[in-house]
Amino acid sequence: MRRPSKDSSHKLSADSQRLLTLxxxxxxxxxxxEERNWERALDNQLHKLLKTGHQDTVDGALNALFxxxxxxxxxxxxxxxxVSESATIVHEDAEYDVLLVAAPILAWTRFSIASGPIPADVLNTLSAHFSAHLLADNTHMAMxxxxxSIDQLPRTHAEAYSKTHKLALAALKGAAVKTEVKIQETAPFLADTRYLVAAVVAPAGExxxxxxxPGAHLHQAEERRLxxxxxxxQAMPTVARLLPGCGIELLLPEAxxxxxxxxxxxxxxISIRAAVHYLTHSLAWEPSDLRAVIAGFGEENADGxxxxxxxxxxxxxxxxxxYGVVWPLYGQEDEEGTPPEGPLAGGLAELLQxxxxVEEIVEHLNAAGVTIVKKLGERYVAEYCDDCGAPLFADPSGxxxxAEMPEDAPTGTEHFH
Structure with missing residues (x-):
């Protein structure tokens, strides 16, 4: 489901109006x-605004169009x-395409999931594997x-634009990338994502x-899988050094x-599985001893x-x-679900449904051994604890x-994903 920025304004600036019109x-x-002509004009306008940090102008146009x-x-x-994650730049009279790439790492643990500066030797090893196994010939990269953590990534398109160009320049010059001076603190979760971020630079059009x-075009899906x-x-042993005590899964690095x-x-x-694992091991219960209550939440003035x-x-x-786990909806998702993507084997009508x-959540709960699940039909306003900011959850009565662990439970991570 599409979601606008929280901070909306009814009065558009001239630059916001131009974005809207384009x-x-x-x-x-x-x-x-004609479409590509308008796209170039739109991209040029966005380039000027993001380069100068005018995120509010972009947000104004997005809010109005929503x-x-x-x-x-x-x-x-x-x-x-x-525009914020890619560019075409000129360096020493040569033209290059640039793409900001994230390499997600799914991690789960009963303890803490590390983030922060990467030691130079580890960074060099990860960069070498990244280039050798993912990137085309004649590319440069800087990681x-x-x-x-998600809290430490660029928060705005303007910040992403700045990071794209900073890393691209480092890639072309072969220079080291300085660690960020200010590091945002991140809350500990049982399951969370960590990211390696790099800029990939290739000669324009390559x-x-x-x-x-070229040699992979006819079997690109297999090449991507490989x-x-x-x-x-190759990268897992090195990533494991950065995330001690964690279960880890590496996703495909992409735009x-x-x-x-x-x-x-x-x-x-993974958050569902981690929660069940944490509760059963901390309280010495079986998964069948647990009951799950699922409720939908939204903003107060969001028309349901x-x-x-x-x-x-x-x-x-x-x-x-x-205990509680939050399952946010993203993109085109909504409470009715989204049609499956990709080819449908057999073309069976039921696969189109x-x-x-909620069905996905129940499936993962059942797979983790939780078979007693209550689904509440009421939609709740998303409320949080005034003292600690933790989300509030619906109990079986609605x-x-x-969420409070029993008083005799061992102390440990008690945050919610």
């Missing part, structure tokens, strides 16, 4: 030539993401010397990834926003829109909520409460 023009183009023209909103969002190279397999095999969205989705079922589901855990025959998020 995005609508792209959507109304009657030919590819209520005015959803097709143009999607066009502008796609464009601003593309940030930070292992990022391949960036191995599966894009690249991921090699990345996992920055695509990789982050895919990681956001893939961490959700569900932004996330919250899964509360209780003991099977009790009502006290002892989308799985709802009352919103703070």
């Amino acid at each position: 995005a609508q023009a792209v959507g109304q183009a009657s030919s590819r030539i 209520s005015l023209d959803l097709n143009a909103y999607d066009i502008l969002m796609d464009s601003v993401e593309a 940030s010397s930070m292992l990022f 391949a960036m990834f191995r599966w894009q190279m 690249a991921l397999e090699q990345w996992r095999t 920055y926003y695509m990789a982050c969205r895919e990681a956001d989705k893939q961490i959700r079922p 829109q569900i932004d996330e589901y919250r899964v509360a855990f209780t003991r099977r025959a009790e009502s006290d909520v002892i 989308p799985r709802t998020p 009352e919103l409460v703070h």
Whole structure:
């Protein structure tokens, strides 16, 4: 489901209005030539705004289009993401294409998931594997010397634009990338994502990834699979040094926003499994001793829109909520689910029926051994604890409460994903 920025303004600046008009023009183009012409104009305008840090101007246009023209909103969002994560630059009289890439790492543990500066020897090893197994010939790359949590990634398109160009210049010069001076603290979770971030630079018009190279075109899907397999095999021991005590899964490094969205989705079922594992081992219970309560939550003035589901855990025959997990919705997802993507084997009609998020959550709960699941039909306003900021969860009777572990439970990580 599409979601606008929280901070909206009804009065548009001249630059915001120009973005709005250009995005609508792209959507109304009657030919590819006209569409690309408008796209260039839109990209040029975005380039000027992001380079000078005018994120508020971009947000103003996005907010206006969200209520005015959803097709143009999607066009502008796609464009601003593309301009902030990619570029064509000139260096020493040669033209290069640049792409900001994120390599997501799914991690889960009963302890803490590390983030922060990467030692130089580890960074060099990861960079070497990244180049050897993922990138096309004749490319350059520079990896940030930070292992990022989601709270430490660029927060705006303007910040992503700045990081793209900073890393690209380092890649072309072969220079080291300085660690960020200010590091945002991140809350500990049982399951969370960490990111390696790099800029890939290739001669203009040439391949960036191995599966894009001319010899791989006829079997690019297999080449992509093999690249991921090699990345996992070669990088895993080094990544494990950065994340001691954690279960780890490496996802395919991709364009920055695509990789982050895919990681956001893939961490959700792991959060369910990690919560069940934590509760059963901390309390010496079996998964069958647990009950899960699923409720939908959204903003107060959102016309019934569900932004996330919250899964509360209780003991099977009790009502006290002892733990909770948040399952946010992303992109085009909503409470009705989204149709499956990709080829459908057999073409069976039932495969065309989308799985709802609730059905997915129940499936993962059942797979983890939790068979007693209560689904509440009421939509709740997303509320949080005034003291600690933790989300409130619905208990079996539908009352919103703070999740509290039993007093005799061992102390440890008690945050919620």
